[in-house]
Amino acid sequence: MIELQNVTLRYGEREILNEVSLVIEDNQIKAVLGPSGVGKSTILKLILGLIKPNSGRILIDGTDITTMKESQLYPIRRKMGIVFQGNALFDSMSISQNLGFFLRENLNIPEEEVERKVREQITFAGLEGYEDSLPENLSGGMKKRVAIGRALIFNPKMILFDEPTAGLDPVSSKKILNLIGALRKKNDLGAVLVTHIIDDVFMVADSVAVLYKGRIIFDDVTSKLHDANHPFIRSILSDKILEQ
Template sequence: MIELDKVTLKYGEKEILKQVSLTVRDNTIKAILGPSGVGKSTILKLMLGLIKPNSGRVLIDGADITRMKESELYTIRRKMGMVFQGNALFDSMTISQNLGFFLRENLNLPENEVIRRVTEQIQFAGLEGYENQLPESLSGGMRKRVAIGRAMIFKPHMILFDEPTAGLDPVSSKKILSLISTLRHNNNLGAVIVTHIIEDVFNVADCVAVLYQGEIIFDDVTEKLHNAEHPFIRSILSDKILEL
């Protein structure tokens, strides 16, 4: 479980997050919805301990990571997979090499176990036949699937997605969202999906927190978003704007 407890974060003088509290439970897909530049990626960086808040706590399974040393953080981060907005694949490595890279670097697994896990992710992500290709020869949706496979290869408890459908066509977006749903059901996995696309929320999220001007203005199950009273949420819903 991930908890932000009254987290305030400033970049210089600019207060990005103002006493933000939110919880992501295990085996739940939680969306964090908000307009561009509001601080969504910043929240993911806080959850991974890549940046520290000015005040407040970030708890992973009850442990406050804002006070941890780098060596302790390393263990915590291994419980979590991260899928970056730009995928962060290695351009000069094949798909199989990309999938196996962090396993080979970080775990002392026998090579046949690495190959077994890479093959498992290739099959799961529907990438058979592309094992020896470079990322540049794949479509955007396929590259996203490689990034998801690479995040899953450590068998995390929780996976964090930064704008998983941004820049994808509608069909590829649907495929990525259904892959995320399948992952959750097959692996008892929790997920955080940061997005500015409201359709993603209705398609895949069990619950949603809306971040607006540094504050959480809604935090509940997705169905209740339709009844939210905050003017900003009403305007998104009534104008039927799909993107914030």
């Protein structure tokens, strides 16, 4: 569904990405692994058309979005949901209101349909009983599940996750990863998982691209990561977690 072709991005003299190429297929979970500041989250912004590369192309379902204007990107972005690292929930809205906000603001559908979709995501995320709670009264893991439900509610084809387990305790992290792993069983969804935690990659990702100093140094099925000989990959396999 998503393809980056020889994408280079610079901010002034600083090179963030250098000739990066990636293919992200439908109904697959692709991880992008690397330390903080290496450009992982930048890839998500490029995929959404929020920033433009200096060179190279970005294709979504075969459509080149590289030179598209903001007004042209809406139907492209509708194909994808995003779960931000900080969740980006509305603090003054209940969980149900957060989940239904996009539908009410952007789609002309009956309120009964909005409420049905909200209930569906409440159940999928395991948040029954918290419908009227405010985000401030939820744990970090529960907030993340609300953010996932909100990303799913308009039936996208792909979900983009920016550090989905960062700052969570092990139990909450496992719940989030199980939820991500269940996406393929829900409407054949795919996902892009940006992370610095290698155990998350092994738990849910079908394939992984390792980003190091602006370049992709590995891109293959996750099981083959153990066979990689690059010194950086050998070091992260032993450390298990990259420096944030």
